[in-house]
Amino acid sequence: MDSGDTAWVLMSAALVMLMTPGLAFFYGGMVRSRGVLNMLMMSLGSMGVVGVLWVLYGYSAAFGSDLGGLGLLGSPLEFFGLGGLLGADQLSGTVPTPAFAAFQAMFAILTVALISGAIADRARFGPWLLFGGLWATLVYFPVAHWVFAFDETDAAGHVTAPGGWIANRLAAIDFAGGTAVHINAGAAALALVLVLGKRTGWPRDMGKPHSLPLVVLGAGLLWFGWFGFNAGSALAAGSTAAVAFVNTLVATSAAMLGWMLTERLRDGHATTLGAASGVIAGLVAITPACSSVTPLGAIVIGGIAGIVCAPAVGLKYRLGYDDSLDVVGVHLVGGLVGTLLVGLFASGAAPAGVNGLFYGGGLDQLWRQAVGAVAVFAYSFVLSLMIAWLVQKTIGFRSGVENELEGIDETEHAETAYHFGDGHASSRRSPVHTAGLGRELEGNNA
Amino acid sequence: MKLVTAIVQPSRLESLKEALGKLGVLGMTVSQAQGYGRQKGHKEFYRGTEYEIDFLDKIRVEVLVDESGVDRVVDGIVEAGRTGRVGDGKVWVTTVDTVVRVRTGETDVEAL
Numbered sequence: 086m087d088s089g090d091t092a093w094v095l096m097s098a099a100l101v102m103l104m105t106p107g108l109a110f111f112y113g114g115m116v117r118s119r120g121v122l123n124m125l126m127m128s129l130g131s132m133g134v135v136g137v138l139w140v141l142y143g144y145s146a147a148f149g150s151d152l153g154g155l156g157l158l159g160s161p162l163e164f165f166g167l168g169g170l171l172g173a174d175q176l177s178g179t180v181p182t183p184a185f186a187a188f189q190a191m192f193a194i195l196t197v198a199l200i201s202g203a204i205a206d207r208a209r210f211g212p213w214l215l216f217g218g219l220w221a222t223l224v225y226f227p228v229a230h231w232v233f234a235f236d237e238t239d240a241a242g243h244v245t246a247p248g249g250w251i252a253n254r255l256a257a258i259d260f261a262g263g264t265a266v267h268i269n270a271g272a273a274a275l276a277l278v279l280v281l282g283k284r285t286g287w288p289r290d291m292g293k294p295h296s297l298p299l300v301v302l303g304a305g306l307l308w309f310g311w312f313g314f315n316a317g318s319a320l321a322a323g324s325t326a327a328v329a330f331v332n333t334l335v336a337t338s339a340a341m342l343g344w345m346l347t348e349r350l351r352d353g354h355a356t357t358l359g360a361a362s363g364v365i366a367g368l369v370a371i372t373p374a375c376s377s378v379t380p381l382g383a384i385v386i387g388g389i390a391g392i393v394c395a396p397a398v399g400l401k402y403r404l405g406y407d408d409s410l411d412v413v414g415v416h417l418v419g420g421l422v423g424t425l426l427v428g429l430f431a432s433g434a435a436p437a438g439v440n441g442l443f444y445g446g447g448l449d450q451l452w453r454q455a456v457g458a459v460a461v462f463a464y465s466f467v468l469s470l471m472i473a474w475l476v477q478k479t480i481g482f483r484s485g486v487e488n489e490l491e492g493i494d495e496t497e498h499a500e501t502a503y504h505f506g507d508g509h510a511s512s513r514r515s516p517v518h519t520a521g522l523g524r525e526l527e528g529n530n531a
Numbered sequence: 532m533k534l535v536t537a538i539v540q541p542s543r544l545e546s547l548k549e550a551l552g553k554l555g556v557l558g559m560t561v562s563q564a565q566g567y568g569r570q571k572g573h574k575e576f577y578r579g580t581e582y583e584i585d586f587l588d589k590i591r592v593e594v595l596v597d598e599s600g601v602d603r604v605v606d607g608i609v610e611a612g613r614t615g616r617v618g619d620g621k622v623w624v625t626t627v628d629t630v631v632r633v634r635t636g637e638t639d640v641e642a643l
Contacts, residue, residue, distance in 0.1 A: 294577055352576045362578060398578045411578065 087179035090321040094184045097317025100310045101191035105132055105198050107306025111361070112202045114299030115410050117292035119492030120206045121299075121502045127201035127213055134218045135197050135225075139190040140167050146226035147189065148234050156250030159230045178320055188317060189233065193225050195314075196266045202410035203274035206292075207284050207489055210497045212482045219472045220273060224465050225265075231461070232265040257457030258437055258450070260329065261318040263373025263424040264461040271417020272462045274408060276469035280477055283407035285489050291409075297357045304361035308337060311368045315375045325436040329375040333368065336375075336387030340367025343391025351396075359395065362415060366394035369419030374427045377437030382430040390422045421458055428454040532627040532639055533601045537592045538564060538620040539612035544590050550611035554603055556594055557643060564591040570617045589620060595630055597640050 109128035113121040135143070142161045149159030164170060170182045177185040197217045204213075234248035244253075251257050251264065259265060284291065294300060315333045319326035344363025345355035370390030371383055378386065398414030401407065408414065428451025431441035440446030476482045488496035495501060539547060544561065551559060565586035572584040596604050601624055608622050632642035 291580075293575070293582055348576070348579065352579060352581075354576055356576055356578075358577050359579075395579065399580070402580075 086173075086176055086181060087321070090179045090323075091181060091184055093322035093326065094180045094188050094317060094320055097313035098184065098188040098191055100313025101188065101195065101317065102310070104191070104195050104307050104310035104314065105129075107303045107310055108195065108198050108202075109303065110299045111303025111307060111365070112205070112410050114296040114301075114303060115202075115294040115358070116205045117492075118295040118503055119494055119501070121295065122494040122498055122500055123210065124201070124205055126210060126498060127208070128198040130210065130214050131198040131201070131217050132194050134214050135194045135221045136190060138218055138221055139186075139193050141165065143193055143221060143226045144186045144189065146222075147193075147229035148186075151230070151234070151247045151249070154247045156231065156247060156254055158227050159234060161226075180320060185320065188320075189229070192262060192266060192314070193221055193229065196225055196262075196270050197221055199266070199270035199412060199416055200273045200277060203278050203408045203412040204281055205284075205409035206493055207281060207484050208482060209484050212476050212480050215480065216277075216472060216476050216482065219476070220469060223472060224273065224468045225269065228265050228269055228461055228464065232259050232262070232457075251457045251460065255453055255457055257424075257453040258377050258427050258431060258439065259373040259424065259457065260376040260437065261315045261372045263369070263420045263427075264457050267369045267372060267416040267420030268424065268458055268461050269465045271413050271415075271420055272465035273469035274412035275406070275417065276466050277473050278406050278408050278413075280470065280473035281483050283405075284409065285486050287407045288402055294358060297361075300358060300361050304364045308364055308368060311337075311372075315372060319376065319436075325376050328380075328436055331380050332371055332375040332378060332383035335380050336371035336383040336390070337364055337367035339384045339387035340364065340370065340391035340394075343367075343388040344395045345391075347392050347395040362394070362398070362411070363391040366390045366415050366419045369416055370423035370426070373420070373423045374430065377427055377431040377435050377439065377441075379432050379435055382432060382435075386423060386426045386430060389426065390419050393422055394419050417462075424454050424458045425451065428452070532630055533596055533598055534625045534627045535594045535596055535601065535604050535608065535622065536625070537594075537608045537612065537622040538566065538589045539592065539608070540614060540619060541588055541590045543612045543614065543619075544592075547592060547608060547611040550607045551594065551604065554600070554607050556596065556600075556604060558595075560593040562591045562593075564589045568618065568621075587618060595627065595643055597643065 105128050109125040113124040116124050142165055144167060145164035146159050146161040149161065149163035152158050152160055167183065167186060175182040197220060231249035231251040234252060236244045236248045236253045237246040239245050247253065312330055312333055316326040316330040319329055341360050341363035344359050344366060348359045349355045367387040367390050370386050374386055394415050397418040398411040400414060427441065429442045431437065431439050431450055432444045433440045439450055441450050442448060473482060484493060566589055567585050567587055572587050575582045575584055594604060605622055605624065613619055629638060630642045631638050
């Protein structure tokens with residue numbers, strides 16, 4: 086065990102954890118004020134459901150012994166409840182396995198939360214939690230195994246325990262989750278939108294973002310946490326982490342400039358929402374690539390991501406799907422951009438050490454990247470369609486039109502976000518409490 | 532007795548208050564308003580999607596004045612409220628039958 090590495094991985098886990106409430110603010114600011122709490126709650130709900138499932142069987146399904154050597158799924162019950170990982174001898178590389186498990190838990194939570202941006206203002210909260218649990222189980226945990234579970238080898242390089250097929254057999258590079266997190270969440274978002282349908286009145290009446298300062302706050306927290314996401318994925322406090330850190334910084338800066346430039350040329354103004362969106366597009370695109378490109382390569386990847394994602398968010402109007410907060414336009418498209426550009430910009434000088442097309446490596450890495458991206462997209466899209474359809478047909482996923490118009494905060498959570506002045510509300514104890522109080526009084530009299 | 536009502540840009544409220552104070556106006560009522568005139572509103576862009584914003588934020592100022600002071604008050608408001616750009620607003624004058632001060636029961640000019 087290396088205490089420096091352990092400190093870095095634990096710290097990174099905490100950084101990644103902050104991304105989920107950061108995402109909640111990023112999304113929350115973009116909806117109307119009558120739906121901001123529901124937006125926050127869908128992210129918080131992911132932390133609840135996925136956090137628990139991860140400890141029960143998620144970690145095991147992603148990182149347990151590969152079932153049948155096929156690279157498709159880990160043994161779900163091998164580490165059930167993580168109770169077998171508590172000893173000081175339980176190590177993943179140079180860090181205690183629970184540190185690694187905690188770090189990876191944050192990825193699972195964030196990925197589910199990312200999807201929620203597509204279904205703003207129209208999903209019932211309970212069914213969302215059910216969807217999140219089923220989706221994590223059937224989609225995220227297996228895909229995390231494909232992408233993040235590496236073969237264990239002995240000193241001679243022979244495989245002693247096989248890992249996931251994308252990471253090992255295909256050898257596609259996805260350092261921190263361009264496929265497993267972003268293409269995965271983006272594909273699920275697209276499927277969910279097709280099942281739930283458009284918001285009432287969309288696209289004529291969709292409401293302006295109610296608080297751009299919240300959006301920027303969220304984007305800032307995401308960028309900050311993303312250093313743990315990417316540099317923490319090195320799983321060691323060393324040069325790989327440092328390179329990933331620098332690339333995460335500069336790709337994001339370039340993407341922000343790229344998005345703002347696109348807007349300035351197209352609409353005449355560089356906007357706050359555009360800058361914040363460019364930040365996210367850059368972070369998404371550099372995620373798979375951050376250890377396999379040089380900082381100059383990172384700038385180019387980020388710049389392209391900003392320039393490509395800015396118009397991509399308009400696709401929904403052309404194709405007629407209501408991806409409310411552009412999970413497809415930013416995460417699916419950004420994830421594809423980053424994953425595929427690894428095949429072009431990967432450099433032997435970077436820690437991942439393969440040469441892409443532009444560094445004399447030919448098309449070899451590019452087709453590996455493409456196969457990984459398409460496989461994750463197809464699997465996630467089909468399974469997500471089925472799960473969403475199942476939830477819709479059984480307990481009902483979509484909230485009613487009346488609720489949508491009244492505001493989903495009030496109808497789903499019995500709360501409103503903003504209170505100006507004292508208003509004219511009189512408070513009353515809820516029936517649950519008054520019933521309890523009545524019984525107490527009766528008891529005292531008797 | 533006249534009621535002078537002015538719809539002006541929110542940014543002009545402070546100078547308008549100052550100008551009316553110098554003219555000896557003792558009180559006024561200010562409320563937030565939204566509206567548009569001939570030029571309509573403006574456009575905003577969110578992720579490239581264009582939004583037409585029809586109703587713009589304005590301030591509505593109401594001042595009760597004695598008939599003899601009406602012209603000076605209207606001129607003062609126009610001068611203080613003007614930015615020279617589209618959307619500076621309007622001022623209009625209506626006749627008021629009676630004014631009563633609630634606390635004392637005084638009426639008309641005594642109530643101002």
